[in-house]
Amino acid sequence: MKKSHVLLPLLVQVIVLLPLLCLSDDFVSSRATYYGSPDCKGNPRGACGYGELGRDINDGEVSGVSSRLWKNGAGCGACYQKSHVLLPLLVQVIVLLPLLCLSDDFVSSRATYYGSPDCKGNPRGACGYGELGRDINDGEVSGVSSRLWKNGAGCGACYQVRCKIPPHCNEEGVYVVATDYGEGDGTDFIFSPKAYGSMARPGTEFQLYSFGVVDVEYQRVPCRYGGYNLVYKIHEKSYNPHHLAILILYVGGVNDILAVEVWQEDCKEWKRMRRVFGAVHDYQNPPRGTLSLRFLVYGSAGLNWVESQNALPADWTAGATYNSNILLS
Numbered sequence: 001m002k003k004s005h006v007l008l009p010l011l012v013q014v015i016v017l018l019p020l021l022c023l024s025d026d027f028v029s030s031r032a033t034y035y036g037s038p039d040c041k042g043n044p045r046g047a048c049g050y051g052e053l054g055r056d057i058n059d060g061e062v063s064g065v066s067s068r069l070w071k072n073g074a075g076c077g078a079c080y081q082k083s084h085v086l087l088p089l090l091v092q093v094i095v096l097l098p099l100l101c102l103s104d105d106f107v108s109s110r111a112t113y114y115g116s117p118d119c120k121g122n123p124r125g126a127c128g129y130g131e132l133g134r135d136i137n138d139g140e141v142s143g144v145s146s147r148l149w150k151n152g153a154g155c156g157a158c159y160q161v162r163c164k165i166p167p168h169c170n171e172e173g174v175y176v177v178a179t180d181y182g183e184g185d186g187t188d189f190i191f192s193p194k195a196y197g198s199m200a201r202p203g204t205e206f207q208l209y210s211f212g213v214v215d216v217e218y219q220r221v222p223c224r225y226g227g228y229n230l231v232y233k234i235h236e237k238s239y240n241p242h243h244l245a246i247l248i249l250y251v252g253g254v255n256d257i258l259a260v261e262v263w264q265e266d267c268k269e270w271k272r273m274r275r276v277f278g279a280v281h282d283y284q285n286p287p288r289g290t291l292s293l294r295f296l297v298y299g300s301a302g303l304n305w306v307e308s309q310n311a312l313p314a315d316w317t318a319g320a321t322y323n324s325n326i327l328l329s
Helices: 004-023 053-060 067-073 083-100 132-139 146-152 193-197 205-211
Strands: 107-113 141-144 158-163 174-181 189-191 214-221 231-234 243-249 255-264 269-272 274-277 280-284 291-299 302-312 321-323
Touching: 053 146, 053 255, 053 302, 107 193, 132 141, 132 174, 132 193, 146 174, 146 274, 158 189, 174 189, 174 193, 189 193, 193 205, 243 255, 243 291
Parallel strands: 107 189, 141 174
Antiparallel strands: 107 214, 141 189, 158 174, 158 214, 231 243, 231 321, 243 280, 255 269, 255 291, 274 280, 291 302
16 A cells, blocks of 8 residues: 655655756765674764764765865765765665555564563563563563664564464564564564463464464554653662763654753753663763753654753652653654
């Protein structure tokens, strides 16, 4: 089924880019290589200081440059075209257009499950959710592979996953929340036992468990947390006023939080918080008084900064949870 709202922005992008490609006839000869990356995208620790944005901007098609292009940092953010990729780019556009219009396509993969005394999630999952990681979505949660983990930005993402063994698998599958990192033999999902069993037809759960690993297909779906805006919890290891760490919860829609910044009133600048692990970001010696935060959100609306003014009171305390004025959908 073609979705016009996907097709139109893509066609606009093609129309804008093609004249630019035709106008840049003066190419400079040089050489290029590549660096290793676990997800084939950019380096979040690049010298431009972009952090997670440096990993995902331009869908990860980024580069380090030589000193003549670096220009002591002034070259950060510059855009370049490589002539040898022009033809493949045009071929890609022709091939991908019909695929992008089919938003109901599932991705083939494999899934397994881990042991749990109550069949629910792992409260020690890599996202840092604690007990929420055990009970969120009624325990139907999953660890995800590096390509879905996205260095922690994939925490809280929602997926529909269905197994492909007709005698044992139901048609709808299961809806899970990513709360942990983990991958096995070609798997993208390591489910809680409850989530894994929810893919089975009634009465066939035992047979499905006996397979251990099954072929699945999945798609990302919007997260819906009724009654919650974007929520952040002050991590238990925070101590006011010297160390602030926040845990991001309830990211609605199909959105990833790539970065968090805190407003520094004395110098009138936004300062980047460090992603410690998973959904936890911290900042040493935060400003005194009421704090404003902003979040770099990547989703269906593109890449945008979303600000939460007066996000934290001056007397914030470890363990406290705050419901922001940001509703992501």
